[in-house]
Amino acid sequence: MEAKLAAYRVRKRKQAMVESMKNSVKGVLTWGSNTSNTSASSSPPPAYVELEDREDIESSQSEESLDLTPAENPVLTQVTYLLYFLLWATLYMIALQFEFGAVYFIVSSLVLIWKNTRSGPKKKGEISAYSVFNPNCQAIDGTLNAEQFEREIRYGASSVH
Incomplete structure (x- = not known):
């Protein structure tokens, strides 16, 4: 039992x-939409x-x-980025007044670089920039490999499409 x-x-x-x-x-999924008009039927x-x-x-x-x-609203996203930029520019002007502008600019650049790196897992089906991690060692477009380099040396740059 x-x-x-x-x-x-x-x-x-x-x-x-x-x-x-x-x-x-x-x-x-229904965030922002009106869900009060759902019926039992x-x-x-x-x-x-x-x-x-x-x-x-x-x-x-x-x-x-x-x-x-x-899904994000593109207008709202642009307004948000504009407000972020205006806040950054205002703080930059204040830092310039205190003769601290170069340090503020360098620190904010480093923060911007850090925020734009992806730290999460890759999406399913997305190939890696490192070809050894891809199925069949598939390289991404624009990668210079040894075979292409050898063709360019032997036959000139116009031999590669």
């Missing part, structure tokens, strides 16, 4: 986890919901990472 109870609790915990994942994904039949639950459990157990970032 206790084994059945433990199995039931595990199943309920998984269902709660899947439900919370579904709600969080729905919350991210648009809900899917129970068999379809059970199929979705099974697929959600399988997808939550897979090792694939999902990109759940909402």
Whole structure:
């Protein structure tokens, strides 16, 4: 009896986890849209919901990472970058008044370089800049390899397409 109870609790915990994942994904995907006009008639039949639950459990157990970032508004992004630049320029002017402009510029350049490096994992299917990590040692476009260099030396630069 206790084994059945433990199995039931595990199943309920998984269902709660899947439900919370579904709600969080729905919350991210419908962020900013009006969700108050949903009706009960648009809900899917129970068999379809059970199929979705099974697929959600399988997808939550897979090792694939999902990109759940909402689409950004380009105008809002441009305004945000403009405000960042104006803040930086204002602070730069203040640093110039205190004769600290060169240090401020160098530190802000280093921060900009650091913020623009990617520290997260690469996306699925994305090839690496280092060909030894790619399938079949496939090089990215624009990479100078030994064969191309040898052709250019022997036959001239026009031999390479």
